[in-house]
Amino acid sequence: MTDKSLAKGLVEIYTGSGKGKTSAALGVVLRALGHGLRVHIIFFMKGDYPYGERNMLAQLPNASFQSFGHEHFVDPQNVKAEEREQVREALQAAREALASGEFDLVVLDEVNIAVAWKLIEVEELLTLIEEKPPSVELVLTGRYADERLIERADLVTEMVEVKHPYQKGIKARKGIEY
Amino acid sequence: MTDKSLAKGLVEIYTGSGKGKTSAALGVVLRALGHGLRVHIIFFMKGDYPYGERNMLAQLPNASFQSFGHEHFVDPQNVKAEEREQVREALQAAREALASGEFDLVVLDEVNIAVAWKLIEVEELLTLIEEKPPSVELVLTGRYADERLIERADLVTEMVEVKHPYQKGIKARKGIEY
Numbered sequence: 541m542t543d544k545s546l547a548k549g550l551v552e553i554y555t556g557s558g559k560g561k562t563s564a565a566l567g568v569v570l571r572a573l574g575h576g577l578r579v580h581i582i583f584f585m586k587g588d589y590p591y592g593e594r595n596m597l598a599q600l601p602n603a604s605f606q607s608f609g610h611e612h613f614v615d616p617q618n619v620k621a622e623e624r625e626q627v628r629e630a631l632q633a634a635r636e637a638l639a640s641g642e643f644d645l646v647v648l649d650e651v652n653i654a655v656a657w658k659l660i661e662v663e664e665l666l667t668l669i670e671e672k673p674p675s676v677e678l679v680l681t682g683r684y685a686d687e688r689l690i691e692r693a694d695l696v697t698e699m700v701e702v703k704h705p706y707q708k709g710i711k712a713r714k715g716i717e718y
Numbered sequence: 719m720t721d722k723s724l725a726k727g728l729v730e731i732y733t734g735s736g737k738g739k740t741s742a743a744l745g746v747v748l749r750a751l752g753h754g755l756r757v758h759i760i761f762f763m764k765g766d767y768p769y770g771e772r773n774m775l776a777q778l779p780n781a782s783f784q785s786f787g788h789e790h791f792v793d794p795q796n797v798k799a800e801e802r803e804q805v806r807e808a809l810q811a812a813r814e815a816l817a818s819g820e821f822d823l824v825v826l827d828e829v830n831i832a833v834a835w836k837l838i839e840v841e842e843l844l845t846l847i848e849e850k851p852p853s854v855e856l857v858l859t860g861r862y863a864d865e866r867l868i869e870r871a872d873l874v875t876e877m878v879e880v881k882h883p884y885q886k887g888i889k890a891r892k893g894i895e896y
Contacts, residue, residue, distance in 0.1 A: 550883055550894075554738055558875035559730075563745025564738035567771070568894065570748060571741070574770030575893035592752030593745070600774070644893070677894060694888070696881040697736035702874035705728055710872070715753035715822070716728075716746065716855060 549644070549677035550694035551669055555652055555685035558699035559717070565647045565681050566593055572677075573602055577644035580637045581605040584630045585614065585650040585682075591718050606633050616657040627659040631668070638672045645677045652682030652689070662686045727822070727855040728872035729847055733830055733863035736877035737895070743825045743859050744771055750855075751780055755822035758815045759783040762808045763792060763828035763860075769896045784811050794835040805837040809846070816850045823855045830860030830867070840864045 552568070554561040569579050579602060586609060597603050608630035614623050630651075637646050655662050665680075669692055672678055680689065690696050712718060730746070732739040747757050757780060764787060775781050786808035792801050808829075815824050833840050843858075847870055850856055858867065868874050890896055 548888075550888070552737075553880075556878070559873060560732055560738060560742035560745075560875045560877065563742040563749070564877075565741075565745065566748045567738075567741025567744030570744045570774050571770040571896070572893050574773035574775075577893050592749040595752035596748050596778070597752075690880065693881060694883045694886070695737060696879075697738045698878040698880050699738070699742075700734070700876040700878055702731075702868065702876050703871060704874075705872045708872070710726075710728070715750050715755050718749070 549672070549675050551692060552677070552679045552695040553652070553685050553689060553693045554679070554681045554697050554699060555683055556697075556699035556701070557683050558701035559704065560699045561681040561683070562593075562649055564697070564699075565649060565679050568679055569597075569603065569645065569647060572645045573600055576602070578602045578642060579604070579645045579647070580643040581647040581649060582630055582634050582637065583607040583609070583649045584627060584654050585609045592715055606630070608633070614657065614659070619657065619659060624659050627654045630654070631660050631664060635668055638668065638676055638678070641673065643676060645679065647679040647681070650682040651680050652685040654682070655686050655689070656682075656684035662688050665689065666692060727850070727853050729870060730855070730857045730873040731830070731863050731867060731871045732857070732859045732875050732877060733861055734875075734877035734879070735861055736879035737882065738877045739859045739861070740827055742875070742877075743827060743857050746857055747775075747781065747823065747825060750823045751778055754780070756780045756820060757782070757823045757825070758821040759825040759827060760808055760812050760815065761785040761787070761827045762805060762832050763787045770893055784808070786811070792835065792837070797835065797837060802837055805832045808832070809838050809842060813846055816846065816854055816856070819851065821854060823857065825857040825859070828860040829858050830863040832860070833864050833867070834860075834862035840866050843867065844870060
């Protein structure tokens with residue numbers, strides 16, 4: 541194994557209700573970039589909200605990303621056709637990123653939520669995993685990870701919320717939570 | 719609140735046995751840098767091992783770090799004087815970073831372990847927290863976070879190991895775990 545490729549790419553899942561899922565994926569990205577790996581991130585559900593991490597990602601060598609969805613949060617009880625279409629486009633982008641051979645690490649941010657809210661089928665994601673090139677590391681984030689994804693994954697961490705400032709009425713802060 | 723400062727800096731803890739603690743802290747760092755915040759990271763227990771993230775951190779604007787300890791892992795049953803001294807130096811560096819006014823976010827990586835293994839006293843860390851400038855966000859990582867730290871923190875996430883490739887005999891891989 542050299543700095544530039546992974547002998548075997550695994551499937552990692554960061555799920556649970558606690559803060560740190562997307563953050564952990566970004567940390568994995570930073571580490572991978574530090575070893576010269578090529579990284580692509582697909583934001584499934586976050587749209588064009590000005591998340592701080594994207595300002596940085598846009599500046600990093602060997603890192604690229606695509607963003608789908610809109611600023612507002614999807615209401616799982618009332619999913620709009622446009623929202624479903626955005627997630628479908630994100631999934632297609634994920635397939636293309638994996639098939640391209642251009643990346644050593646691919647992150648599908650909030651994809652677990654897209655499955656939990658039935659914007660895409662878990663079978664579609666399982667098929668994507670089966671068809672990915674063996675050398676590509678795949679990271680899936682988002683709460684409510686499907687049991688079949690957990691079963692298939694090689695590494696699963698559940699972020700458990702022990703304490704959160706929301707509990708004290710402190711709102712999300714720019715630069716920290718987004 | 720502007721992009722350049724935090725109205726109120728909180729204390730965040732990422733603990734637990736699962737993968738993702740340092741990764742989450744690094745993700746928080748990336749996000750903060752994206753908003754123009756100034757970040758300092760102190761690695762308490764990782765020494766000069768060639769972790770991938772440091773290659774990147776060294777290249778990022780407004781990010782700096784200091785590293786203490788040695789390549790090998792400390793044996794908590796047999797802590798050497800030199801190891802204790804390294805952690806004391808790390809703690810002093812943390813105090814100075816907080817007092818300097820030069821940083822908006824300070825990360826003390828693996829400091830929880832340093833407390834759990836009694837390389838430093840929890841009271842010293844609690845004092846450091848009390849004396850930090852109110853605007854500085856402080857992130858503490860490492861498993862076995864002391865109950866008194868959890869009590870004091872504003873945000874605590876426990877990374878629970880649901881599944882880990884070590885369980886299948888897969889060793890730590892460069893570019894992913896370090």
